[in-house]
Amino acid sequence: MQLWSLIGNSQRLDGGAMFGNAPKALWSRWIETDEQNRIPLACRCLLAKDLDGKNVLFETGIGAFFEPSMRERYGVVEDRHVLLDSLADAGLTHEDIDAVVLSHLHFDHAGGLLAAWQEGQGPSLLFPKATFIVGAEHWERAQHPHPRDRASFIPELCGLLEQSGRLELVDGAHSDALGQSVRFSYSDGHTPGLMLAEVGGVVFCADLIPGRYWVHLPITMGYDRWPEKLIDEKRDFLGDKLVRGIKLFFTHDHACAVASVTRDERGRYGTADEMGELKGWEVA
Template identity: 45%
Template sequence: MTRRLSVLAGRLRKLDGGSMFGSLPRQRWSDCIEPDAENQIGLASRVLLVQEPGRNVLIMAGSEPLLAPVPRTCRCQPQPLGLLDSLAQRGLDEHDIDVVILTHVHALLPPDVRSAFQAGDPPRLLFPGASYVTGARQWSRALRPHPRDRAWFVPQLLDQLEESGRLKLVEDSASGVLGEGWRFHVSDGYTPGQLLPELEMPGGPVVFAGDLIPGLHWLELDVTTAFDRNPECLIEEKERLLDHLVATGGRLLLARDPAVALAKVTRDRQSRYYAFDQHGCLDRCEI
């Protein structure tokens, strides 16, 4: 089966640099990604488009890209480019998407979207003909969140997903929705039941790393974030996934890295992981 991969750019996000690098000293992480005056760093919000014969699949880390853009209150406000704009550049619109895979259902809402929710006028879900695929344990966590991560789950968004009648929950590494050539790695370190899709490609498998490995700087095993629910578990999961990619010649698709979208991984003589064959973008690639 021929698959073509394209990286779609969503809205840029900013998060506290110290939170994204956990216990790593600021002197070290600020050399990796320069923070602004408020100590925030810019992160990408990439979505992977997988085009197969007769089917278009989107993979996204978090559920906020599912929401339709909020109308501008005045024309003087610039409209940030979003997921629909990236699809339109490839001749697609939201009705052309058949499956949306959510690695998890956290939602980091930008200010305009948060205001719409607070005003009781939440944006609708995009992709009205698509099945929404996520992990069963992640969904259970979202419905009964722990106080530590309750703020990351948006009840109104979860209600829309459930009421759509198109929500598909995955229990293990396989999915009847996706079929052959797809599998899932299930991760609990960042959030319980995070799904990391792996798809077969001619040049070796590609794994969408979600928030297990948000970018190249997190290839170091001991670099975790303050958002990880179980850092020790995450480190072990990261090592297993990276060893799998080294053994199979696989590639990582990075959802958050500011500059790199896709990279191969190897291990040096000191057993440290590092990336090579890096790509900043992909457009209908059969790699």
């Protein structure tokens, strides 16, 4: 099996929103803002090539489904579907993907399921052969969102996934489509039923830990629905990955794809062995 980090469409979002109640005097040491106080964010996906004979894509990023005014509102940088280019660099097309694992269905993680926006045309699914794997608890949230996060969902997406006939809802550690090769755990601090996938010694951190700076326990996002619970979940998650030597895969870190977990003498978590990309990383 090979692991690849694939870049999707990138974003620029308000730094204050991304760092929650942390003051700008702190987080501005880590990352620069533009004139609108926005910071650069990746929407990075993980590809497992030949995982038990399957090509498995973990998330799809934000994609290019937004019409131009919404693309501007949400700071999406590119107007083409960048993930399709990244798949081509890995020698694949979206038609070669056998399964797509979605940590949750917020548009910056699931929008890449959809074809790029075209005037006069409604949304349509890509990945015609893939099983779409979603956590059962989060599926319920997506169908009945709270006013706090309703705008984070794509209204048509649940219906399209159901109509595909290739939707699998998961509520345990493993899925039928992927068997024992992928292990799932769950978190509720960002959104109910966030599903975290572990494969080949790497865990997809999704929005539990968007990037290196959020490894620090007190740092959460303004988008998190339950920050105190998220901090507790993050502490348990990082402790487990440190003990077992599991690497962290970051979806939103603009410069770092993968890192190891560290903990100093004061008990503060951090990262080491940072890698900007994975390109055919062999896993036994």
